[in-house]
Amino acid sequence: MKNKIFKLVFILPIIIYSIVLVLLPLLYVLFLSFLTSDSYGGIIYSFTFKNYLNILEFTYIKMFIKSSLIAIITTVICILISYPFALILRTKSKNFQNIATKLIMIPFLTNSLIRTYGWIILLRKSGVINTTLLTLGVINKPLSLMYNNLGIIIGMVYTLLPFMLLPVCSSVLAIDNSLIEAGRDLGAKPLQIFKKIILPQTLSGVFNGSLMVFIPAIGYFFISDILGGGKTMIIGNLIKNQFLSARNWPFGSAISVFLIIVTFFLVKIYKHFGGKMDDLGGF
Amino acid sequence: MKKILIRLDKVSKAFGKNNVIKDFSLDVYEGEFLTLLGPSGCGKTTVLRLISGLETVTKGKVYIDSVDVTDIDATKREVNTIFQNLALFPKMTVVENISFGLKMKKIPPNEINKRVKSIIKLVKLEGLENRYPNELSGGQQQRVAIARGIIMNPKVLLLDESLCSLDLKLKKSMQVELKKIQKKLGITFIYVTHAQDEALSMSDRIVVINNGKIEQIDSPENIYQHPNSVFVADFIGEANIIDAKVLDNKDSLKLSYFNDQVICINTIEEFNIGETIKLVIRPENVIVSKEDKKGILGKITGITYEGDSTKLSIELNNEIMIDARIVDKDTFDEDDIVYIRFSKNFIVPLRNRYEK
Structure with a gap:
């Protein structure tokens, strides 16, 4: 009995935090999504499904598809970077591995908004990359590296890469060396070893990373704002605009709820493939 | 071949x-x-x-x-x-x-x-x-x-x-x-x-x-x-390893060990007279008896029961410990005074090449 009270005292702040700052706002968003807005941005308390039906409009569907495409491309690029990185890391000493994983984490200490602004210096027409390439004579006209989809993807990959790197690295590094030696011993060539031994064993890490990359990639509006130049809207922008510019809170809420449901299903799929919830909350 | x-x-x-x-x-x-x-x-x-x-x-x-x-x-x-x-x-x-x-x-x-x-x-x-x-x-x-x-x-x-x-x-x-x-x-x-x-x-x-x-x-x-x-x-099996000195190497190897014991064994390997060598004797080749007074005197200091056999730790007068393995456990008790002998055919002489 005493023990239970003791436990409760420790858990209580977290429970209160979760209820006040997570659950109640979410319920409020859910509630808002069924209301109507007036033309001045106010809220009329009349129940409606209209907000949800609005999502099905062609413009928004297109935006959803585009958002998802950007998120998918970001995820794929992250996977393509993470595997070679992890495989090379495998061949290094334990010390080196530790340092490298720490280095991946370091950018997290800086605000991601500021880091995204940093990319402007590199990517703009008169930026570092363009001037370097121009001086070297590789190109004769500056490349459009930002204020388009490419800019968004570069920003997304940069910001979200650690979420892929860490689970992929940890799953690749966890493979017992003797398994790879057994593969060699049985006549498997490097590519076959990767396909038959490494890949199946690290798939859960990739699932985990994909989820951690894909979901934020749909919603990170500031990257699209800064590097997409406001021309390209992803769902994150749409929601932000509904709340801040269009002042249509009910519609913004409806899209948010929709996004939460999509996320929920993605997590469901992740769990279906044997993913563990603990791995998602790891960092 | x-x-x-x-x-x-x-x-x-x-x-x-x-x-x-x-x-x-x-x-x-x-x-x-x-x-x-x-x-x-x-x-x-x-x-x-x-x-x-x-x-x-x-x-x-x-x-x-x-x-x-x-x-x-x-x-x-x-x-x-x-x-x-x-x-x-x-x-x-x-x-x-x-x-x-x-x-x-x-x-x-x-x-x-x-x-x-x-x-x-x-x-x-x-x-x-x-x-x-x-x-x-x-x-x-x-x-x-x-x-x-x-x-x-x-x-x-x-x-x-x-x-x-x-x-x-x-x-x-x-x-x-x-x-x-x-x-x-x-x-x-x-x-x-x-x-x-x-x-x-x-x-x-x-x-x-x-x-x-x-x-x-x-x-x-x-x-x-x-x-x-x-x-x-x-490394392989258990062994008593004791020092010995070569007294004669003509027909068979004549050795002295424990200062006062002398034994003759047959071996193919040749040793020089005066050389200090090691003798390897497996515990099962140590004969322990209470009556046979010809053997070397010792006292049982430990008995380890190992199921199919029993190991006796015997301390000799010169404070050297010898392990013996016997099948019949009941004959002996701790602190018993016993006499031991080594069966001649199972003594392996070795050149002392691991000494400094």
């Missing part, structure tokens, strides 16, 4: 500055069960890895079936390894694990099926074909690992302390099965272990390794009864 299947020719292996294997030469004959035996860290696993190609030699040559394979990668060598931790692929079923090597070799599927079926029968894994390694018991996993190796029809199967993880009873039955499989297929087995009982019970020949060098190569009987060094005598 038996055919030499594997030849290590003056092989050395260094990891950085650490010389693990030094000038190691060894011939392995076709069809034999050879055991590399030695304490942990003596380099026996490294020898195995040099044969499999998972490790490359620093110096020397490796031949498999008279072909120089020194520079050939493990992928292409016709030997297979059973790893210490078995290294079964966790995301593959029993059948997938066993057929892995054949698939890599691009063998036609129907032949793979046929071979997998017969191997599964051989190692008695029927009914477990579609299980994953983590759904199998230790002994079953062991069998999958063995099947995965032998299905490749390797010239040599290398076993790296493969039975160590099993409990005693399973280990014993796997030993018997392993030996049976080896006899049946006629494949050469090279087995690495630090367990001398395994080595003695399974091998045709034992290679005792110490510090990256071969101490002795011989049959289990000879290794046990005629060790050629104090290290081998001490």
Whole structure:
């Protein structure tokens, strides 16, 4: 009995935090999504499904598809970077591995908004990359590296890469060396070893990373704002605009709820493939 | 004359500055069960890895079936390894694990099926074909690992302390099965272990390794009864090792030990008069008696009951401890005064080459 009270005292702040700052706002968003807005941005308390039906409009569907495409491309690029990185890391000493994983984490200490602004210096027409390439004579006209989809993807990959790197690295590094030696011993060539031994064993890490990359990639509006130049809207922008510019809170809420449901299903799929919830909350 | 299947020719292996294997030469004959035996860290696993190609030699040559394979990668060598931790692929079923090597070799599927079926029968894994390694018991996993190796029809199967993880009873039955499989297929087995009982019970020949060098190569009987060094005598089985001095070397070796004891033994090896040597006497060759007053006087200081036999620790007058193994436990008690003798035919004299 005493023990239970003791436990409760420790858990209580977290429970209160979760209820006040997570659950109640979410319920409020859910509630808002069924209301109507007036033309001045106010809220009329009349129940409606209209907000949800609005999502099905062609413009928004297109935006959803585009958002998802950007998120998918970001995820794929992250996977393509993470595997070679992890495989090379495998061949290094334990010390080196530790340092490298720490280095991946370091950018997290800086605000991601500021880091995204940093990319402007590199990517703009008169930026570092363009001037370097121009001086070297590789190109004769500056490349459009930002204020388009490419800019968004570069920003997304940069910001979200650690979420892929860490689970992929940890799953690749966890493979017992003797398994790879057994593969060699049985006549498997490097590519076959990767396909038959490494890949199946690290798939859960990739699932985990994909989820951690894909979901934020749909919603990170500031990257699209800064590097997409406001021309390209992803769902994150749409929601932000509904709340801040269009002042249509009910519609913004409806899209948010929709996004939460999509996320929920993605997590469901992740769990279906044997993913563990603990791995998602790891960092 | 038996055919030499594997030849290590003056092989050395260094990891950085650490010389693990030094000038190691060894011939392995076709069809034999050879055991590399030695304490942990003596380099026996490294020898195995040099044969499999998972490790490359620093110096020397490796031949498999008279072909120089020194520079050939493990992928292409016709030997297979059973790893210490078995290294079964966790995301593959029993059948997938066993057929892995054949698939890599691009063998036609129907032949793979046929071979997998017969191997599964051989190692008695029927009914477990579609299980994953983590759904199998230790002994079953062991069998999958063995099947995965032998299905490749390797010239040599290398076993790296493969039975160590099993409990005693399973280990014993796997030993018997392993030996049976080896006899049946006629494949050469090279087995690495630090367990001398395994080595003695399974091998045709034992290679005792110490510090990256071969101490002795011989049959289990000879290794046990005629060790050629104090290290081998001490490492394999239990041994009383005592100092002795050569008094005469004419017909038989006349020795004095414990200052006042003199014994004559027959030996092929020659020793110089006055030389200090070591005598190895196995505990079971120490005769303990309460009546036979001709023996050396001693007191029993410890009795260890070991099931099939009993070990007596006897302290002699000169404070030297001698272990004796007897079958009949009831005759003796602690603190009993006894007389011991060494049976003459089982005393092994050794040159004192490990002294400073």
